[in-house]
Amino acid sequence: MNVKIDFHNVTLRFKKFEALKNISASLEANKIHGLIGRNGAGKTSLLSLVAAFREATDGQIMIDGEPVFENPDKMQQVMFVYDKSYAEEYDKIPAMLEFVERHRPYYDKEYADYLLKRFKLPLDKPVHKLSKGMQSAMNAVMGLASRAPITIFDEAYLGMDAPTREIFYQEILADQAEHPRTFILSTHLVSEMDYLFDNVVIIDQGRLILNEDYETLTARGASITGAAEQVDEFTAGMKILNEQKLGGTKKVMVYGTLDEQRLSAARQQGLDIGPVSLQELFIHLTEEAQ
Structure with a gap:
C-alpha cells in the first residue's frame, strides 16, 4: 500500500x-x-x-x-x-x-x-x-x-x-x-x-x-563520557544540551555532528562517545524555536 x-x-x-x-x-x-x-x-x-x-x-x-x-x-x-x-x-x-x-x-x-x-x-x-x-x-x-x-x-x-x-x-x-x-x-x-x-x-x-529520517536526526548529536576535566576540554565551544556529573566522571550531550578526526581524538583521550536521545534533541529544537 x-x-x-x-x-x-x-x-x-x-x-x-x-x-x-x-x-x-x-x-x-x-x-x-x-x-x-x-x-x-x-x-x-x-x-x-x-x-x-x-x-x-x-x-x-x-x-x-x-x-x-x-x-x-x-x-x-x-x-x-x-x-x-x-x-x-x-x-x-x-x-x-x-x-x-x-x-x-x-x-x-x-x-x-x-x-x-x-x-x-x-x-x-x-x-x-x-x-x-x-x-x-x-x-x-x-x-x-x-x-x-x-x-x-x-x-x-x-x-x-x-x-x-x-x-x-x-x-x-x-x-x-x-x-x-x-x-x-x-x-x-x-x-x-x-x-x-x-x-x-x-x-x-x-x-x-x-x-x-530518524537515523539522520539522531546522528546530529552525541554523548561524551569520561573524566570531567577531559570532557569539559573536549566539549569546549560545542552546543551543550545536557550534562551530568558523578564523582570525577562527567557525561555531556552535545548538538552537532562529530567528524572522524574529532571521534579519533576522543578515543585517544579515553572518552566514550555514544548516541544522543531523540528526547534531548526534541527539547533542544523546540527551545530554539521559542
Whole structure:
C-alpha cells in the first residue's frame, strides 16, 4: 500500500488563532512517522486534517496526489484513532469492530480476533463499563486491524499500563514487517517510543520544525563520557544540551555532528562517545524555536 501524504502550504485558523502556519512537507509511504511536539503545538489539528475531519483554511493536503477533504475514496484509506470518552457507548467490542469493518475496506477480521486475545479483551461487556486501559487497547485493535493504508494513532496509548503499551508497540512493528502501511504516531512518550520511528516530524507553535529520517536526526548529536576535566576540554565551544556529573566522571550531550578526526581524538583521550536521545534533541529544537 504505497500511500504518500503531501502537505502544501497548510494553514488552519480558528477565528484569529492560527493553529497551523504554512506547513509544507511530504510523508513517505510505508514508514512509521513519529509526530512530536509540546502541548498545544498543533499535532491533533494536523492529524484531523489528514483524516478530513475538517478542512484547511489555506493550502491542501493530498493523499497520492488527490485532495483528501470530501474525497470518500481517500477518506476510507485513513484510520484516525484518538483518545475519546466512551461514557455513553453501550455497544460491546464486536459491534465497534463491525463498524470499522463496514467502513475500512482493508479490515482484517482474523487479525482483529488475534489482537483481542493478545490484549485479553472481554467481548461481553458494554464499552462504557470497560476500564480506561481496556478502552485504549480496543482503540489499538481497531486501528491495527483496520489495516488502513494510513493509520494514525494520536496519543492512543493513554490509559494503557506499561505491559499493554509494550504489546501495542510489538504489534505495530510485527504488522509493519508483514503488511507495510503509513503509520503516524503522535506521542508525548518520546523516550519510550522512539525506537519505533523511521521518520520524525516535530512541530512547535503550529510551525513545522523538522521532518527527517530518524537515523539522520539522531546522528546530529552525541554523548561524551569520561573524566570531567577531559570532557569539559573536549566539549569546549560545542552546543551543550545536557550534562551530568558523578564523582570525577562527567557525561555531556552535545548538538552537532562529530567528524572522524574529532571521534579519533576522543578515543585517544579515553572518552566514550555514544548516541544522543531523540528526547534531548526534541527539547533542544523546540527551545530554539521559542
